[in-house]
Amino acid sequence: MGVDYDTIVEEFEWDIPESYTVTSTVADHAASFGDRVAVHFLNEDGHREERTYADLRDDMNRFANGLEELGVGKGDRVMHLFPRHPDAFAIQLGALATGSLLVPCSSMLRAKDIEFRSNDCTATTVIVHESLTDMVEPILDDSPLERVIVLDGDEADLDDDRWTTFQSVIDDQPTEYDGPDLSAEDPMSINYTSGTTGQPKPVLHKHRWQYCFNRVNGPYWWGVDDDTDLEEELLWATTGTGWAKWFWSPVGVGLTSGATQLIYDGDFEPETFLQILEDEGVTKLCAVPTQYRMFANADLESYDVQLNNTLSAGEPLNREPIERIEEAWGVTPRDGYGQTETVALVTNYPGIEVKSGSMGKPTPGVGATIVEMDKEEEVEPGEIGEIAVPVDSPAIFDGYYEKPELDEQKLSGEYYRTGDLASQDEDGYFFFEGRADDIIISSGYRIGPFEVEDALISHDAVAEAAAVDSPHDERGSVVKTYVILAEGYEGSDELKTELQEFMKEETAPYKYPRRIEFVDELPKTSSGKIRRVELREQEEEKHA
Template sequence: MSQLTLNIPTHYNFSAQIDEYASSHPDQLAVYWENESGDVHTLTYAELRARSAQWANALTAQGITRGDKVLVLVPRLVDTYPIYLGLMKVGAVVMPGSEMLRTKDIQYRVNHAGAKAVVAHVNIIGEVEPMRGQCPSLTTLISVGGEQDGWLSYESLIDGQETAFTPVETRSDEMMFLSYTSGTTGGPKGVIHTHGWPYVHQRIAATYWFDVQEGEMAWATAGPGWAKWVWSPFVGVLGKGGTAFVYAGRFSAEKYLELLAKHPISVLCATPTEYRMIAKVDGLERFKLKALRSACSAGEPLNREVIDTMEKHFGLTVRDGYGQTENSLLVGNFVGGTVRAGSMGVPCPGVRVAIIDEDGKEVPQGQVGDIAVDRTAPVLFKGYLNDPERTAKAHRGDWYITGDQGKMDEDGYIWFEGRADDIIISSGYTIGPFEVEDALVQHPDVAECAAVSSPDPDRGAIVKAFVVLKRPELAGEAKVRELQEHVKNLTAPYKYPREIDFVESLPKTTSGKIRRVELRAAEKAKKNN
């Protein structure tokens, strides 16, 4: 399996592949959407091809063409699928963005990338409006889900458009996705993926790990705006000729189980946090999962207790996997292989992954080191946009350094040990401490602060902030709530510190740098005792 060879074509466009599939399977269901109220909307592959073509024609009419960068801020909608495909058809660069982003986040992405257009759901337009005049490259604003003064309407634009469009013949090495990911310092990094990336992802991760078979319904719970949505709900399902099940509702473990019992969902891909909450539901034996045969998880380590519970009640082995925004899946517990609970699994077919030391040399079995990937691996990103310095720092000799540490056993299974830097992973979200700290210090009462990862039984970890107040007498629960709301208002709400400790001072190096590692170690020791 490790000898897998990929022959990536010189020209490739994922939307053309989907169009071709739609030609031979026009009536097959591509997307099944349901909300909390039980409303249902669907798209067949023929309808998906037609609507994405209408959108591509509308984009062309608005001057959105090959190479233009377009920030997409839409939630779980039926139309999210044709929106992404239509942008691919014209050769535009898709910038996935969560609807949880705030004005500052959006403005940074638009200006950093030089985005020409923003496509946003009406519910997030209020966060876009304040920065309209601050983005010189921005010429086109398109609303989805309703009319808005000063914005073009997606629904109106596609109405009456031709239902045929020949996708641009893009090169496999052309930029296709520009996803932003948090860093420990500075703003988020723009991760460049090319048109050839979906071709690779389908043949490795979607085949050996995600496991969707043609004609099956698959539910991957990741939301649009995240790299994982591109991985599984989008490329992993459509690329395999499956049906994407979409639930547009708040998370509830019991509701998830009810949906799995109600619908012919064959494959489930959820976060460890979601699996942990499902495993805690009383009376799991009440739920007879209608068609579920395969389950996988990614985003953070999956604990053994959850795997055991799912096996006991549903006869399913949840297969953990590991990857990043900068790549596709790198390591996983694959279909037909032996799952070692608590392990990330083994390196993906055709991908060389090793544990290395600071000199770039592989360490002995069982020894902790940096998880690294051969920098020629086809699953890797092309680089960070406009950031050669951080791109260079991601490499060590012939290796790409993931920033995570682990160890490899005698059978090639890799075991996660923790982040090598200060990045916080909470409920599958990757959060840079700088973003949290930058928001906190903008509060007039905060003198300085530090944000670190703190262990949590449900979320894996939470954001914990240590805050030095200008006036210590203000410390208290009221100030905690005030600071939490302050952060939610300035940046995406999932980044807010769920715990805040007020301290007199922060540990620092002799040069004055805050020692987050010391705070993080103290949190780990306290929570694990």
């Protein structure tokens, strides 16, 4: 069913309640439908648990009371480091209820990363799962951390008075909490960027951020709006608790809307995840492109799924998995684009035509556009520019935590510039071209790496690819691709030639990779994004 995009954008209005917080929203859900399951938890060993909205409210308040007893209060920074867990929401909400700022950390980080974050934002408390304590213990004396709360820990195993357990903190605490008055404009979290270049940056968000997710990500990406029968839906976002994406979906859409959602704690295996989709009756799935690519290689027709929405985020999704899933299940994966600093800025949302390879159209109310690289002027259709958002948009972050010099760099002009490049067609659809520093300039042509990678991956021999500029005496730079081959293929000069000829047919001839190197893996950030900067540095060293 189509929608009138222009009318939706024109009629959209922000109406952010001054008193809005994610904690009060969950408490309201508990009062309205406390017996509805909020969390359906499953792990790879088959263990199951459930938490209703009333359970979340009660455990949130218990933990808030316990934290306050430990001396944690408004404005304190509270780090957390745990896998997907049935108590994840209660811990996050409990800390927020005290007025503390959450500092999420991924289990894919290392001890030095935890040390950097704790010192950078002067965090005084960390909640860590018992399986990850070795990431905290070595850095404790070199950080401002005063207390460590161990999830699933045993008090008998702790011999340092700075350490306690989550269970000890909530034991005998009341299920009512009289905490500080909080509003939509109170600080909520410090989410560190994934750091594709330089040190990660501390992105500050207020409680308003979660309202904006509910207002934008819900209807214009997830397909969750006032007409959705939430009792008939089961949402599953495969993200981890340490990523901004956790706040985009499990918190920002799942909890704020009052939906029931699945949390699965287990390593990604395509067949396992596909079986879970069928067995649990998931209706709305949000996964990352790598997972969709691996799904596309499985026997999708053998799984009886009930999906009505499939969403992709993290990096652009290639055409091949979109077409494969659409053919097998009759549902089209819909790309969404945003950053740690924002809500969903551009989406293929329900009702608009999905154009293959497109990020979609700007979401209503946000004001995303494409501007020239060195000017604050919008580019013409077909031209490559930088995705930007007006600095007064409520859908972007509130600066970098205690980093005024970064605020000056990023928020002092008319636009917040994302650093991501895109072009726009005559119908208003955005097409991702790469990071601003990933753009390839060869013989005067500007070439986005994603278009090259997307076309190359459509060849049967290619499992994954990364395109970068490689220094060249005559052309300045040429396109170089690092290629991971699909199973059953071996690298050879003949295959390189075949891929080059294939690319000349798939893209404009000047975009084909004049250099190809077969590799076993690609350098990536802890969140799975390709670190093209490392590949560019390799090329510069080779051709110096």
